[in-house]
Amino acid sequence: MTIAHWDWRNSPGQLVAPQNLDVEKAKQFLAQHQVRYVLAQFVDIYGVAKSKAVPVDHLDDIITDGVGFAGGGVFGMRLAPHEAEYMLVGDLSTLSLIPWAPGYARVMGTGAVSGRPHPIDTRNILKTQVARLAERGWILNTGIEPEFSLLERTADGSVVPFDSTDVLQKPAYDYRGLSRVRVFLERVTESLQALGIDVYQIDHEDGNGQYEINFKYADALTSADQIILFKMAAAEIAHELGAICSFMPKPKSSTTGNGMHIHCSIADASGRNLFHDPSDNRGMGLSQLAYHFVAGVLKHAAPLTALLAPSVNSYKRLVVGRTASGTTWAPVFVAYGDNNRTAMVRIPYGRIEIRTGDSGMNPYLAQAAIIAAGLDGIDRKLDPGEPHNINFYALTPDEISRRNIETLPQSLHEAIEALSRCELMRNALGADFIDEFVGLKREEWIDYHRHVSDWEVKRYLNFF
Structure with missing residues (x-):
């Protein structure tokens, strides 16, 4: 299927969210660009991007409790099916649009399990260093x-x-x-x-x-x-x-x-x-x-x-x-x-x-x-x-x-x-x-x- 090329130059305003956003300003930014879904995203142990698409109306969920992933479904998370979920708590400083996918944005954040940063989340490992x-x-x-x-x-x-x-x-x-x-x-x-x-x-x-x-x-x-x-x-x-x-x-x-x-x-x-x-x-x-x-x-x-x-x-x-x-x-x-x-x-x-x-x-x-x-x-x-x-x-x-x-x-x-x-x-x-x-x-x-x-x-x- 061929997807029409989005000319980002005709899009209103900048495509990267301004720094120091609160949730309300983030919502305004996403509404301005007609974003319908936000990808809550992390990378696995191999460096491959993993995501859940969250309707933009549920942005608050990403930033507060986080988005849940069954850790046993991802290589390298060291989480068994009976254990607590891996929760990605979004960091609004990483919020940006996805120019090649109109209507989508992405946010990365801290991967946590039972309320604590997950030690095998590779982004957390870099943040520690x-x-x-x-x-x-x-x-x-x-x-x-x-x-x-x-x-x-x-x-x-x-x-x-x-x-x-x-x-x-x-x-x-x-x-x-x-x-x-x-x-x-x-x-x-x-x-x-x-x-x-x-x-x-x-x-x-x-x-x-x-x-x-x-x-x-x-x-x-x-x-x-x-x-x-x-x-x-x-x-x-x-x-x-x-x-x-x-x-x-x-x-x-x-x-x-x-x-x-x-x-x-x-x-x-x-x-x-x-x-x-x-x-x-x-x-x-x-x-x-x-x-x-x-x-x-x-x-x-x-x-x-x-x-x-x-x-x-x-x-x-x-x-x-x-x-x-x-x-x-x-x-x-x-x-x-x-x-x-x-x-x-x-x-x-x-x-x-x-x-x-x-x-x-x-x-x-x-x-x-x-x-x-x-x-x-x-x-x-x-x-x-x-x-x-x-x-x-x-x-x-x-x-x-x-x-x-x-x-x-x-x-x-x-x-x-x-x-x-x-x-x-x-x-x-x-x-x-x-x-x-x-x-x-x-x-x-x-x-x-x-x-x-x-x-x-x-x-x-x-x-x-």
């Missing part, structure tokens, strides 16, 4: 860069780029590849802009059918909320156009994977970037605080990877050596360097970029884990050592080993076991969460190994 920063007068600002593939399924069931002419061997930044899907890219961009999300560039990435839309940094919680909005917009607009917008980390072995790099800096209450120090004698513009933060990230690289690259498929992207696609922007080397895209942490000057993560991550969990690792580095005054401004991919494994450079886990199993042993993450993110996440991911690993792939059939059917 953000509160640790706030105790010191700090804010973590993040700029998250989502890559995705725009695909379609053919009559024979295969999946190919939505633009059938997107066949260049190296299509990065190709004008035609960008122009021929401009309807999709424009609609997504305009939807985000209508919500006050400042999109500043759009490009065709290294793989056929692969794109990236970048928007301005924000505090960590807002960044995560915006990533979920972006994924919702991209998926639904693609569906209306007959396409598939995929955030699968590695949808095809012969093309580059979909990363989600995270730029980080800590600011004080005035907005001053505490990671920036122009007197840095290494010339990277980093403060001592930033170096300690980097050291914490590198120290906990293995368990951190389980949350930044959380699927079996993620490790088809995070590989040592040359990939089947011929190039990779997913470094596996536990090191940092000045603008070095082959290291786990790149320093663009005055901030840091963590390049491990992929577009399958839960942005709340990923950022919570980054805060936990970074604060450990700060509290213990860890030293990241000297930067490595070399192309790691040009080195042999022996040359990398001689430099005492470790590599990231090479499978979900390896990453999950590192997470299960990490006392820092257990204490920071909560034992209940770690046990639930690790348990689900161990099951995923077992299911993966029970599956017989096409590769195995082709290789072994007549081999023995």
